[in-house]
Each structure stands twice: as C-alpha cells, then as structure tokens.
Amino acid sequence: MTSEIALTLAIIVGALVVFGTEKLRVDVVALLVLITVGLTGLVGPKEVFAGFSNSAVITVWAVYIVSGGLFKTGVADILGKFILRLSGGNEVRLIVVIMLTCGLMSAFMNNVGATAMLLPAVISVAKQTKIPVSKLLIPLSFSSLLGGKITLIGTPANILATSILSEKGLPTFSFFDFAPIGLVVLATGVLYMVFIGRHLLPVRQTPGESQTKEVLRNFISEMRVLPKGKLIGCTLLDSELGASYNITVIAVVRGHETITKLTRDTRFLVDDILLIEGSTEDLLRAREELGLEIANENKEHAELDKLSEKEMHIVEATLAPRSSVENRSLRSLNFRENYGFMVLAIRRQGEIITEHLSDLDLKFGDDLILQGPHRRASALEAKNDFLVLEPLEIPKDRRRKMPIAIGLMLLVIGLTLFGGIDISLAMVIGAVGMVISRCLSMDEAYASIDWRTVFLVAGMLPLGAAMEATGTAKYIADLMLNTIGDMGPMAALAGIYFLAALITQPMSNAAAMVLVVPIALDTAMSLGANHLTFTLAVVIGAATSFLTPVGHKANVLVFGPGGYKFFDYARVGALLTVFLFIITMIFLPIFYPLFP
Secondary structure, X not given: OOHHHHHHHHHHHHHHHHHHXXXXXXXXXXXXXXXXXXXXXXXXXXXXXXXXHOHHHHHHHHHHHXXXXXXXXXXXXXXXXXXXXXXXXXXXXXXHHHHHHHHHHHOOOOHHHHHHHHHHHHHHHHHHHOOOHHHXXXXXXXXXXXXXXXXXXXXXXXXXXXXXXXXXXXXXXOOOOOHHHHHHHHHHHHHHHHHHHHHHOOOOOOOOHXXXXXXXXXXXXXXXXXXXXXXXXXXXXXXXXXXXXXXXXXXEEEOOEEEOOOOOXXXXXXXXXXXXXXXXXXXXXXXXXXXXXXXXXOOOOHHHHHOOOOOOOEEEEEEOOOOOOOOOEHHHHOHHHHHOOEEEEEEEOOEEEOOOXXXXXXXXXXXXXXXXXXXXXXXXXXXOOEEEOOXXXXXXXXXXXXXXXXXXXXXXXXXXXXXXXXXXXXXXXXXXXXXXXXXXXXXXXXXXXXXXXHHHHHHHHHHHHHHHHOOHHHHHHHHHHHHHHHHOHHHHHHHHHHHHHHHOOOOOHHHHHHHHHHXXXXXXXXXXXXXXXXXXXXXXXXXXXXXXXXXXXXXXXXXXXXXXXXXHHHHHHHHHHHHHHHHHHHHHHHHOOOOO
16 A cells, blocks of 8 residues: 555545544535645645536536525425325325425435425424324435435435546436436335334424413513612613523513514513513522512413414524524524514424523524514525425515426426536526526525535545545455455445445535545446446445434434434434345346446
8 A cells, every 4th residue: 555545545534533523514624625635745736626616516506506496486385285285184195295295306406405495394284284293304304315316416416426427538327317226216215114114203293383382381471670670761782681681571561562572772661561581590580680570470471371373473493404593692693683583492402492592502403483473484584594494475576486497497407308418507507597587686596505515525526536546446446346356246336335325424425425436436447347337326325314313414404393303313214224225236236237
C-alpha cells in the first residue's frame, strides 16, 4: 500500500468518524474534505473545485427548484383529497395509497420534498379517520426513500452515480433505467408494511385540538394584577415576564374584553386578568415579586374557557427541510412578534417540553404546538422556515399555476427522453420556467434549494477523484475480491450492497455514492462483470436508511409529528432492510445481468 493510498484511506476514515459524530454540519465536513485533498496534493488545483461545476450538482439544485414549484402551487392539497377518497378511511388501504403516492412523487422530486408536501395532508387524513398518525408517518417517509430509486432524478444519489459513470466514459443510465428494479423495491416496501411493518408501528396518537386544550389547562394559570403590583402601567416588554421569569402571557382579560393580540407595548392595568403559561415555581416567584394573585380560585380557568375557537386555535408546525431557524432559540427569533403565534409546547423525540421554551434551541424534527389566530397560519409557512401540519388554503393566483408547474415537470421528462437533451440542462430549463411562469419567485427558488446537499456533493467529489487517482478504489476492490472472490460474482455484488448500506448510516447517501461507486466499478471491471449492475447495488444499498430517525432527513421530518421514539425506526426498518437485500439480489441480476 503506497503512502497516497494510506493518506486517502485516512481521510475517508476521518470523514466517516466526523459524519457519524454529527458535531459538524455535513456540508462543513465535505468542505473540510475538499480542503484536505487539495492541501495534500491528492488532486490538482482544478480538480479540487471541479465539483461545483459538475453537472450532477447543477441537476441537484435545479431539481429542488422544480420541486419547490410543485409544492407552492398546491399539489399537496389535491393529493390529500385523492388519498382520502381512495382509501375510504381503511388503515391498510390508507397505508398502500400513501406509500404509492409518496413513492411515485419521490420518483420525480427530492425525497424530503415529497415527504414535506404530503405530511400535512396525511396528518389531516389521520385526524379525520381517527387512525393514529404514528401508523402512517413512518410508511410515508420510508416510501419516499424507496420511490427515489425509480428515476434518474429521484435522489441526488442517482444523479451523482450517473455522473460518475459518465465522467469515466462508461455507458450510463437514462431517465427510466432505474424503474424496473426501483418499482420492485417500492412494491416490496409496500407489501412489507401491509403484512408485517404496520403491526410493528407504535400507537401514538398526536393530540387533536380539544386534547391539546385539556393539556394546556394543566399549565395555564389566571393571575390578577393587584392595585399595588409592580406591573401596573408596565408594558409587556418592560415587565420582563419572559426574560426574568420565563413566563408567557397568552391573553389579557380587561372587564368584558379579551385581548389576544398582544404586542411589546401592551400595558397592564389594575385588575387585569392575565392568562399566563409557566412552571409552578416561576409563577409563584412572579406572584410574590410582582404583586399578582390567583384569579377565579373557585372556578378554574373561567377566562380560558371563554376564549373563542378562533382565539384559541391550536396549530402544529415543524421546521421546514431547509429552515434557517435551526439551532436558534425562540427568544432570538422574537417568535411571537415575528410569527404571530405563541409556543405552548415542543414535542421532541417523544417528550413534550413545556418549560423554559424561550431559551431552547430549535432542532429539525421538533413538533411545535402553537396557539394563535388561524389566519396567521399561512404567514407562518410563508418564510419557508416552518411547515404547518395542516392543509392550508393556497392563494387562487398560485393555485391557477398548478397546471403550469405540472406541465413543466412533464416538459423536463420529455426533453430528456425524446429531445436528447442532457438531464442537467433539461432540469435547469424546468427550474427557470418555474420562475418565469411565477409558480414561485426567485427568492422562493433560492429558498427551495437544499444548499447543504449542494455543498456536500460538490465537496465530496474531489475525494472520489482522489480515490481513483491514487488507486485507493482499486485497492479496496482487490481487498474485497481477495476476501470473498472465491464465492463468485454474486457474493461480490452482495458485498458491494452491504458496503453501501453500512457507509450510508453515518453519512448521506450522496456522500456514500462518491465513496462506494468507484469501488463498485473497479470490482466489476476486475470480474469482467456489468458495471451497471454493481452501480445499482450501491444506489439501492445506500437508500436503506431505515434504522434510525437521523439516517435521512425524511425520517427526521416525521419524527416529532409522529410522536416516535428513537428505536421505533429500527423495530420497523430492520426486517425491511433484510427483505430489500434478498429481493435486490434476486431481481437485480434479472433486469441487469451480471455478465452482459
């Protein structure tokens, strides 16, 4: 083993460790890899930054924009009604329809986008049918991962694998070449979930609005401002109820008037009744220091009960896939003033948090229980930071653009299949068309792009080049063949599949493509086998992110809303992983013979 191979292996191991610890963002890790291979001279100056102009990277960001256009024009609302109509409220039929719908959508847009688009509709259907939402959301996220294997643009991993083959001058995949094995993989997932998986899913019904109000009654108090209290004449800002006492004022009852539209300038007067949320300890401290008394001791929550449905509307929201507020606290966001809602609780990893919310850093997958006017729900989603977990009314001017958005998606497919245009150029045409037709604005187009994935792919590509240039890929391939080569090419194919499935657990499947596809190609060439078969084994193996919620963003997205716990994914996903391996080993050589 040469020093260059040893150095490349050290960089790979280091990247895997850092990816696995999740101490740094994946895009930062990728850029560190890029810098390292550049400084060590494993690739030349031009190759270091070649990833940013790579056609795969261009295709990836264009796919995100086209997906954003479909999302903004209200396709989800139509699909939600379609799902309910087809399923008729039956759990088994509902799982089948959800998985097939999401899987087929995921074939033409990114996985997380397909999951996010259907998430509010599925939660709404669960509430209408009284089926626990935890029975539906893991099937939703898993089907997005499976459906992404049906077409060339289904996932960044597919695009990247195809790009690697093209750069090596090898025969590559066309738009629907993934479809035969991809459809078998999706069908396997659906059948598994119907006959086995749904029995392993937990029953955790997320609370509806009436249930949530009952929960609120447990930690909302009514306090009266006493004549000699320190709050008299103070504004909400000057009172420092939030900053010093960690207390949130929901509403102020003044005589026969209930004030729910509170601002920082709202002043407190004598005998005001404050509906406030906070821990018992904080409330007692505020009562003693600020001059408050418990109101309506003989009639608990009298004023709370008077609030209208409109004033006490409960909204659930989760962080959007490309949210800019991740790792920021509610206090730093001035959440109530900027978004018009008060955060009552946060559901995180199966735990409901109700205390010290203002200083809690938001995490992707958090499920926020909000209280506020229903009319503000659309505004909450408008900034692309939050995804409201209920169907929202799409503005008529946007809804009229839906046929255009769908037409542009079909145009991209037609240009690729029949026009002989490269997929990257076709996707850019579709992306620009979305903006020109005003399916989404330019700012919304930029916001639709998952820049982490773009920089992840661009940053990891130089490592793939280094693996080829230094002979590291061939070294690992030879090592694998020396270990299992005597067992035949099927054993080698299985080994490649398991290697991809293993590496994708601590990192994204796009990064796994960069590392494993070169090894798969060298293994195939050493055996004189079909390189397409081995590449597809990597693509499918890298999609088996079923064992943990952090394995894929689609899993994280449904984690909070589904009320899941960490090991729920492994309980449902372990057997699915085994079945997919068996099915892939049976059908992949049929569609793509080992020796063409």
